[in-house]
Amino acid sequence: MARIPLEDNYDDVVNKAQRGLGISDEDLARRAEVSAEDLAALKSGAFNEAVARRVARHLKLHPDSLVQLAKKTWYPAQPVFPAGFAAFNTAYGDMTVNSYLVWDARSRHAAAFDTGADCGEMLEFLRAERLALHYIFLTHTHEDHIADLPRLAGETRAGVWASEREPSGFPGARTFGENTHFHLGALTIKTLFTWGHSPGGTTYYITGLSHSLAIVGDSLFSCSMGGSRSAYAAALDNNFKKILPLPNNTVLACGHGPITTVAQEKKNNPFFAR
Structure with a gap:
């Protein structure tokens, strides 16, 4: 199989976690101590590392992994099966x-x-x-x-x-x-x-x-x-x-x-x- 892009970007991960946990934008911004504007920008794909790290902790996401995903610095090594x-x-x-x-x-x-x-x-x-x-x-x-x-x-x-x-x-x-x-x-x-x-x-x-x-x-x-x-x-x-x-x-x-x-x-x- 040719190299396939990762299924989700960092903002997809943030939005999935927030929806799943049922946390409103207002509540998430308050908990993470970020502005509503900064949260909205992050969720729409405008990456800000400091904001992302604050938000990640309240969504039970690993901050370093979320930042790595946003910066596109990692891709999984692909195992090879000789047959089968x-x-x-x-x-x-x-x-x-x-x-x-x-x-x-x-x-x-x-x-x-x-x-x-x-x-x-x-x-x-x-x-x-x-x-x-x-x-x-x-x-x-x-x-x-x-x-x-x-x-x-x-x-x-x-x-x-x-x-x-x-x-x-x-x-x-x-x-x-x-x-x-x-x-x-x-x-x-x-x-x-x-x-x-x-x-x-x-x-x-x-x-x-x-x-x-x-x-x-x-x-x-x-x-x-x-x-x-x-x-x-x-x-x-x-x-x-x-x-x-x-x-x-x-x-x-x-x-x-x-x-x-x-x-x-x-x-x-x-x-x-x-």
Whole structure:
């Protein structure tokens, strides 16, 4: 996958945290001891480091990581899989969305995670590598992630699976509970419920490849996380309890933005760095 920009700018992070915590502009300016004008400028993209550091503390954001994001001085190192993993990035309106394949090298059995806006490249890859798609797993059912589900399911006849908390509604699709295990040759796929951004947001933790891998959907992005107006506390809690405790070298395949690792996000993500 070519280098993909980070999903969020610093002002996106500030706005997500403020909305999630339910803090008004007036209250945030008072707590941070900044003027209403300076806060408005910061939130609209006019970066002021001193203001950002004051505001970050009251939004439970890591100040150094927020400043680093604003200054664009860091980008996650990209892990390389010799085999068994492929990423696809497709345009959906004014943004891009990721989908993924994993497969067992011996059996050539594969699983897809979301479809993105267009599964054409994924289908070509399956044919070129002579892979048999057995599963289509959904991280959640927002349209940008499942836009081409009918085509992918129709052409491959793979089974469609989603969280019992957020059924897909796709004809014939099945649901799973948390901590369900699927097997794909030598690979094991475990479901972790990381809801908050969506009611049934799911992380798939995969072992058996050259790196442990977590396909996290919109639960977490490099330097950010999925937004939520109604379940922000749950989204944060699920990320802290279910994604960040994974081994530090676990690769995080996000729904938007670049691939990263647990260790890199613990150090560089304003929501999670400590």
